[in-house]
Amino acid sequence: MIPTTGGRLREPMAPIRTMVDLKHRGWCNPGEMLTHRLPFEEVQRAFEMYENQEDGIIKVVMTI
Secondary structure (H helix, E strand, O other): OOOOOHHHOOOOOHHHHHHHHHHHOOOOOHHHHEEEEEEHHHHHHHHHHHHHOOOOOOEEEEEO
16 A cells, blocks of 8 residues: 555655554554545546545555
8 A cells, every 4th residue: 555645755665564564463454445446547537536535535446
């Protein structure tokens, strides 16, 4: 899981390590944050949905 801002971080893998650690401790299940699945062809739509906070979007899985 890479946060939307992850690409701008000095170390973009840090949030992933944090989420894995939280999952191992039983504090957080990142899978529960998944709200949408879209084909990769709709990547622009996914970004627009996130930007506009449409349809209760939190995390999207893009399928290829």
